[in-house]
Amino acid sequence: MVRAFKLFVAYGIVFLVGYLGTGITLHYVKPGVRILPQFVENILDGGAVWKVQYPEESDISMFDQKIYNAESHDPEEEILFTDDYNSRNGIFCFRGNAQRNAPTRGLLKGQPHDIRLDWEFTTGYDGRTTAYGSWGGGSGWTGQPLVVKWPREIAERLYGIEDVYLKRSNFREVIVGSLCGDIYFIDWKTGKATRPHVSIENPIKGTVSVDPRMNGLLYVGQGIQNGERFGSYIFNMFTGQEIFFRNGLDPKARRSWGAFDSNSLVDAKTGYWIHPAENGQIYKTKISDPEIIPSPFIFNYHIQKHPDLGIESSFGAWNNLGWFGDNGGNVFCMNLMTMRPVWYLDNYDDTDASMVVDLQEDNHPFLYIGNEVDKQGENGTAHIRKIDGLSGKEMWDVRRKSTNTKLNGRVNSGGVLASVLPGKKKAAHLVYGIFSRVNGSLAGEFVAIDKRTGKVKFSIPMDYYSWASPIDLYDKEGNCTVFFTDVYGTIYLIDGLTGRIIVKRKTDCVWESSPVAWGNRIVVGSRGKKIVSFVID
Incomplete structure (x- = not known):
């Protein structure tokens, strides 16, 4: 023995x-x-938090996938999207970083008591009628402004920049695409134009992107066709010229729709520009020289269970992993190096809210997602879900009954279109979301959910629905204040820990666009002709 x-x-x-x-x-x-x-x-x-990930691949047999231009990328070249998307110099993409969880910069100067309008910028107006109506000006969904703190040596190279801004210390510039087709450059403090606008002469519904390498490249997606061209564009801000156009009506695509509402990302280390399209393809382009845009690698897919193609939501990325949601309700994780799917999840309905990544226990990535009520019919269920980012396993689900209606012959969706917002600092245990068109009405509901348990800690009934994503602001003690809006003009400022309403005020704007903030200043666009700035007192 x-x-x-x-x-x-x-x-x-x-x-x-x-x-x-x-x-x-x-x-x-x-x-x-x-x-x-x-x-x-x-x-x-x-x-190390930032390293190449090799999650176990689950069943991806549902993908009918094709690739084009395989030689256009190196599947072994390391892509690492960290939480620093040149964050010290501003907000370069939708929701501020690749994880889509950082829409603000700086700190509040004190306890918020009120909010006031500080400046308004007037955009152009496009009254032409398209097959989908007239789009006007201002900005719509998602329409988030960017804000860039240009170093002096780079600001001096910007085409048409006014000398007064070059002489100003701490110069910050707002960059925003408009429904009128123009992209505007605005002084953060005064709301005055800093340089001549550029234009694609077609409506821009999504959020533009500035290359985080600060090499002068500006990436723009078209929302609606109103002319011959329909696709995505790159401008060189050092020359003021358009340097590239990608036709979204790609004959290789499985859907004949050329829009690019999804916000693109650039990996600063490798120069890979990754841009999902509404034609059902994901483009990966290596840009080493700002003057040369080579042919892209193209991932083309189809899923029989939910065949409706088109990625309008903005994908989230962490290290070499990207998370995507499409119009059919397909959500999947992809290795951005190999461009091969890792896992698949059914998200019930059209997915327009961004894929939001939040690092939690042991720096493990979790995904927050929501779905619309669109393909379910006039009545359905909207979900905000927490998903294990490495496996696709659902951790919890918060749901509300929701409706949609017809507007000018097209579905005006309810459910979750606003991106979910993970809390930080003293609010690190909470995540915030907005349900639209709840309880058979046009109302909305703002919810604060415990990240660990999925229990709703508090909710705020909203007079009307909202597609605009909320933002979180913090003071030096880590106290959280949340700002959000509704479609009929109401602005809300609340205590992020208790739900206490600090300000609830009706304005004359139609809010669909998502705001940004730096310190006490908020900038947000509205439908019509306005980009506005509020200051928190």
């Missing part, structure tokens, strides 16, 4: 040494193959 026990221990030690030795060897020689427990792999990685 004793001899058998000794043999068992000896063989166990041999096995353990062999197992650990093999696992450690594979970790460094073939990092894509990982056999050790995750905590051991983390130790070997040195606890």
